Amino acid sequence: MIKLHGFALSNYYNKVKFALLEFGIPFEEVSVQPSQDETFLEHSPLGKVPFIVTEQGSLCESQAIIEYLAAAYPDKAIFSRDPWEAAKERELMTFVDVHLELTARNLYKQAFFGGTITDATKGRTEKLLIHHIRGFRRLASFTPYLRGERFSVADVAGFVSLPLVGMATQAIYGRDFLLDVGIDWKPYVKALNARPAAQRVTDDRKAYMDAQKKK
Incomplete structure (x- = not known):
């Protein structure tokens, strides 16, 4: 299960959330604010949201997350097949x-x-x-x-x-x-x-x- 971290006012958090919902990819929301706490930085090196946590580890930056989703769920055709x-x-x-x-x-x-x-x-x-x-x-x-x-x-x-x-x-x-x-x-x-x-x-x-x- 993908865990999406961030908060609902963030447009980039909502970009990823919209994609997850639109393409029917199961996920769990974890409400967090940007932070410079060391444990937070282990997931998002600049202390920003959003980031996701998967079985493979953490991934930040909304576009990188979208690209990961497209590759991990090819059947969803997130990007056009053309x-x-x-x-x-x-x-x-x-x-x-x-x-x-x-x-x-x-x-x-x-x-x-x-x-x-x-x-x-x-x-x-x-x-x-x-x-x-x-x-x-x-x-x-x-x-x-x-x-x-x-x-x-x-x-x-x-x-x-x-x-x-x-x-x-x-x-x-x-x-x-x-x-x-x-x-x-x-x-x-x-x-x-x-x-x-x-x-x-x-x-x-x-x-x-x-x-x-x-x-």
């Missing part, structure tokens, strides 16, 4: 994770957590994000999914991270950079939420947030 389509799915996931979300993460301190970021950070991030989002728009079709009419594993990444990019840019710059290039991510997320796995991720995230507010 090599070109599988490569295009990986390409989209790289754009979402690295070029969009990781860049937008520079804004989260002020956008979501009440902190302050410098004008230099805002300016640098704005230039990078606009450039990266324009590139992403050339790849993603949104008809209605990232690769077209068929749901793919690339949508696991899109579902959990595109809203963060849109909301963060709206909060910091007063406009949604995704909408600026014609990416209306709200209908996309709504369509994905019709899938039971996505709805479970959404419900668990909301429950986590409600519990934190009560504390």
